[in-house]
Amino acid sequence: MASRKTDTAGAPGKGAPARPGLPGGRFAGNGSLGGQLVKISLLGLFTALGVWAALPLYVAGNWLGIALVAGVVALVYAVYLSKRAVPVKYLVPGVLFLLAFQILPVLYTMSTSVTNLSDGHRGDKQQAIAAIEAYSVSSPDGAQEYTLTVAVTGSPETGDLVFLLVDDEGSAYAGDAEGLTELTGATVEPSGKVTEAFGYSILTPAEVNARSEELSEFAVPSGNGSGIRSSGLSSAFEGTATRVYDEGCDCVTDSETGAVYHADDERGAFYDEEGQRLAQGWQVGVGFDNFARFLFNPTFASSFFGILVWNIAFAVSVTFLVFVVGLAVALTLHVPQLRGKVVYRILVVLPYAMSSLAMFLLWRDMFNTDFGLFNRMLGLQVDWLGDRWSARAAVILANVWLGYPYMFLVATGALQAIPRELGQAAQIDGAGPWQAFRNVTLPLLMVAMTPILIATFAFNFNNFNAVWLISRGGPFSPDNPTAGATDLLITYTYRLAFNEATAEYGYAAALSVMIFLIVAGMSVISLSRSKALEEVD
Amino acid sequence: MAVHATGTARTPYRRSAGTRFSLWAVRLGWRHLVMLAVVAFAVFPVLFVVSAALNPLGTLSSAQLWPTGASLANARDLFTNTPFTTWYANSLFFAVTNAAATVMLSALAAYAFSRMRFRGRRVGLVGLLVIQMFPQFLAIVAIYLMFTTLGEYYPGIGFDTRWGLLLVYLGGALSINTWLMKGFFDTVPKELDESAQIDGASHAQVFFRIMLPLVTPVLAIVGLLVFISTINEFLMASVFLRDTDAKTLGLGLYQLVSSQRNANFGMFAVGAIMLSLPTLAVFWFLQRYITEGLTSGAVKG
Numbered sequence A: 001m002a003s004r005k006t007d008t009a010g011a012p013g014k015g016a017p018a019r020p021g022l023p024g025g026r027f028a029g030n031g032s033l034g035g036q037l038v039k040i041s042l043l044g045l046f047t048a049l050g051v052w053a054a055l056p057l058y059v060a061g062n063w064l065g066i067a068l069v070a071g072v073v074a075l076v077y078a079v080y081l082s083k084r085a086v087p088v089k090y091l092v093p094g095v096l097f098l099l100a101f102q103i104l105p106v107l108y109t110m111s112t113s114v115t116n117l118s119d120g121h122r123g124d125k126q127q128a129i130a131a132i133e134a135y136s137v138s139s140p141d142g143a144q145e146y147t148l149t150v151a152v153t154g155s156p157e158t159g160d161l162v163f164l165l166v167d168d169e170g171s172a173y174a175g176d177a178e179g180l181t182e183l184t185g186a187t188v189e190p191s192g193k194v195t196e197a198f199g200y201s202i203l204t205p206a207e208v209n210a211r212s213e214e215l216s217e218f219a220v221p222s223g224n225g226s227g228i229r230s231s232g233l234s235s236a237f238e239g240t241a242t243r244v245y246d247e248g249c250d251c252v253t254d255s256e257t258g259a260v261y262h263a264d265d266e267r268g269a270f271y272d273e274e275g276q277r278l279a280q281g282w283q284v285g286v287g288f289d290n291f292a293r294f295l296f297n298p299t300f301a302s303s304f305f306g307i308l309v310w311n312i313a314f315a316v317s318v319t320f321l322v323f324v325v326g327l328a329v330a331l332t333l334h335v336p337q338l339r340g341k342v343v344y345r346i347l348v349v350l351p352y353a354m355s356s357l358a359m360f361l362l363w364r365d366m367f368n369t370d371f372g373l374f375n376r377m378l379g380l381q382v383d384w385l386g387d388r389w390s391a392r393a394a395v396i397l398a399n400v401w402l403g404y405p406y407m408f409l410v411a412t413g414a415l416q417a418i419p420r421e422l423g424q425a426a427q428i429d430g431a432g433p434w435q436a437f438r439n440v441t442l443p444l445l446m447v448a449m450t451p452i453l454i455a456t457f458a459f460n461f462n463n464f465n466a467v468w469l470i471s472r473g474g475p476f477s478p479d480n481p482t483a484g485a486t487d488l489l490i491t492y493t494y495r496l497a498f499n500e501a502t503a504e505y506g507y508a509a510a511l512s513v514m515i516f517l518i519v520a521g522m523s524v525i526s527l528s529r530s531k532a533l534e535e536v537d
Numbered sequence B: 001m002a003v004h005a006t007g008t009a010r011t012p013y014r015r016s017a018g019t020r021f022s023l024w025a026v027r028l029g030w031r032h033l034v035m036l037a038v039v040a041f042a043v044f045p046v047l048f049v050v051s052a053a054l055n056p057l058g059t060l061s062s063a064q065l066w067p068t069g070a071s072l073a074n075a076r077d078l079f080t081n082t083p084f085t086t087w088y089a090n091s092l093f094f095a096v097t098n099a100a101a102t103v104m105l106s107a108l109a110a111y112a113f114s115r116m117r118f119r120g121r122r123v124g125l126v127g128l129l130v131i132q133m134f135p136q137f138l139a140i141v142a143i144y145l146m147f148t149t150l151g152e153y154y155p156g157i158g159f160d161t162r163w164g165l166l167l168v169y170l171g172g173a174l175s176i177n178t179w180l181m182k183g184f185f186d187t188v189p190k191e192l193d194e195s196a197q198i199d200g201a202s203h204a205q206v207f208f209r210i211m212l213p214l215v216t217p218v219l220a221i222v223g224l225l226v227f228i229s230t231i232n233e234f235l236m237a238s239v240f241l242r243d244t245d246a247k248t249l250g251l252g253l254y255q256l257v258s259s260q261r262n263a264n265f266g267m268f269a270v271g272a273i274m275l276s277l278p279t280l281a282v283f284w285f286l287q288r289y290i291t292e293g294l295t296s297g298a299v300k301g
Helices: A033-060 A063-081 A086-112 A125-135 A205-210 A212-217 A289-296 A298-332 A341-353 A356-366 A373-378 A388-417 A420-428 A433-461 A464-468 A489-499 A505-530 B002-006 B017-054 B073-081 B084-115 B121-131 B136-153 B162-171 B176-187 B190-198 B203-214 B216-231 B235-240 B249-259 B265-295
Strands: A145-153 A160-166 A172-176 A179-182 A194-196 A219-221 A226-230 A235-241 A243-246 A251-254 A260-264 A269-271 A480-484
Touching: A033 A063, A033 B136, A063 A086, A086 A505, A086 B084, A086 B121, A086 B136, A086 B162, A125 A219, A125 A226, A125 A243, A145 A172, A145 A226, A160 A226, A179 A219, A205 A212, A289 A298, A289 A505, A298 A388, A298 A433, A298 A480, A298 A489, A298 B017, A341 A388, A341 B017, A341 B265, A356 A373, A356 A388, A356 A464, A356 B017, A356 B249, A356 B265, A388 A433, A388 A464, A388 B017, A420 A433, A433 A505, A464 A489, A464 B235, A480 A489, A489 A505, A489 B136, A489 B235, A505 B136, B017 B073, B017 B265, B073 B084, B073 B265, B084 B121, B084 B162, B084 B176, B084 B203, B084 B216, B084 B249, B084 B265, B121 B176, B136 B162, B136 B235, B162 B235, B176 B216, B190 B203, B203 B216, B216 B265, B235 B249, B249 B265
Parallel strands: none
Antiparallel strands: A145 A160, A145 A235, A160 A172, A172 A179, A219 A226, A226 A235, A243 A251, A251 A260, A260 A269
């Protein structure tokens, strides 16, 4: 602890704990040798990590990224080699993670929420034009034909598609969405099929089939408005584009139909006179349109506000029921001479100790119409999760089952802290048991329980697993297949971004921001009433 | 029993059996009735999952509340027909690594917040509360887009890898848990570390040798909470881990029953028990800390 040299001894508020000057002079508190060695090796490790992070950035020529990496490494060195700024040494590790993987994503969410980023609006305009031209390729007579092997980079289910192409002369190429490159070091069968290629995993026919929809839309641009597309699963042809972009008019002309599509830089796509657009567009800023859609567009606003009401009702009823059941169990067990208390306690807490993820799935299967436990025991054929009200009741019931043990534990702890004499004194004064509980025990209990109830409410407000694993947000009404009866805002967001036919990242990000605003609004109200922040010490 | 404890001294021995019973029923008997009902509610799904795991037929439609037979066929199926061990290893990797790293990062920050006075301290503490209003999974779209790019530069931390998802989890390391820890650190008398410093200990030695051993209960409880919430985390894992071999046990079980709900139910039940075992074990070992830690305001994920 040598920061003493630079600090005046005991000066408070200067980056070191306030303490009196120490005896021992310069021999005091320099840390152990072992500690120094650990520190040096950790710094070395971190440097190695920095080099590892910088290499791919260097290859890609991303100088901004390299500067960022170098800056972080330099910051870490400055903090840990300096004898000052002791608090920073303890805060840096956690704060770096917090900045990179929580605060940065939050800011990124906000910036995404004002764009139209989605399937069909992913890249910039140049990429959209290349895709349009390649996609419109049609086969002229005598086109260059290739034997096609479909491969991917990465995993077979999700990796980017690559066409491994072999022409008549036996030369092999790899074509991806960027263009055509020569393929070396591949094993090619006499038929022209590629059986092995370094860096690519070749799909089995079943895997190709699973992605056939993607395949039919995939085209490799090969320059000059021409592109390579597949015809069937094992051949591909090179043809010329029927849709060509003209920079002069900033439009795309379809030479087959004669239609002209003009670029609309506000909506990020090409539109013809009738308002028909080409599927491939680009990402543009749309201001607050995404938010406006949820608030004012009749269909989306009704989904959004319907979900919001149910979301609040869900969080309130789960919190309330969990509290009532947990407290009731705690009160029932809150007598000294009850036999078997320990056994009761263990059994009652059991749901809390089970894996909630697996238990949600279990509840879903117990509610199953054909095979579920409830229907078989009761001899019914009720589609519990198919009706909006029974599905909502089911979701709440499962959450009460999982949540009340926690309240029971907390309430037991709080009850034990309340002197028994208080209740007894009230009863001597003539209060009945209910009056004594209502007017003496409960108010004292609420002091300890209120923060926990707020936390439980906030947790359940965004309880993704609780709804997604049981009902997936359903049941859905036929006229509105995107918003289900049990959907929470967070499951609705998730479906918009990851589970629909088209991924609507812009809308989903806007929804996230709105959830944030709602939660923040509720927190500000509850915090300002509980004064928790004033006690920050 | 109860009658002796409560009966007034006047006529304890003349009560008939009927009076004794009705007194017992009023004082304690109804409590047993209520508790039996609650226990039934608490235990029946657990009983059902155990019974289904042992059910020789292994289907949802044949599973009864009470075990009808005992067979390990489901467990054998789970081990041979699915990459169960890989899934389980993945789940435990995320839960253990994230719990350990979060405890470490949080304890470091809590020590600074509790023992040192510096500019920005109050802002930092309040900021940690504020950032809680924007839970990490709300930014999932942005995290997904970020890692699409990051994965191109560093395949080692992209999708379907352990390290990528772990990094994201660690972004949430400083959270309400840090508050919990700071509160506990505050209860350790300052004189202890001051006397150690007088004896020549550095701030690091005070932290590792004096503070950490004294705050073990809160470290345990935070570790437990993070462990449980990580092993049950579904949203981000489902976005990150799409490859069958990269999945966690939770995702694997989800996939198992979503494809073949009836036929695979026995395997699912075995998996559900296996997924609960670490949680049960952690609960068992940490039970004496649980009530204390929970009342300090942490919420199970």
